[in-house]
Amino acid sequence: MPNPKLVPLVLPEDERRVLEGWTxxxxxxLALRARIVLACAESAESNTVVAQRLDLSRHTVGTWRARFLRDRLGGLSDEPRPGRPRTISDDQVEQIVVTTLGTTRTP
Known part of the structure; x- marks a missing residue:
């Protein structure tokens, strides 16, 4: 039985395609956040049930569901943090991680 307090998460086809690409x-x-949103959109299950299915905390699922409902796709990006401004972009970080994970170490 769906939770009456839970705001339904409805995804238009264009947002669904973007989220599936991110996964x-x-x-x-960003891939984890996209999986959370897609799981929430698939059913009217509570954050607790989605969290158990994805092996996450209920708080994590609730945070990303709420941010997506508030800001849509833009809400899944990292928000600015206090302190020194970053000198490297999210795309550069992702490229470094992808390159690092895709290479093998040579002796």
């Missing part, structure tokens, strides 16, 4: 990005934070 193919190995193990980046």
């Amino acid at each position: 193919r990005r190995r193990t980046t934070a």
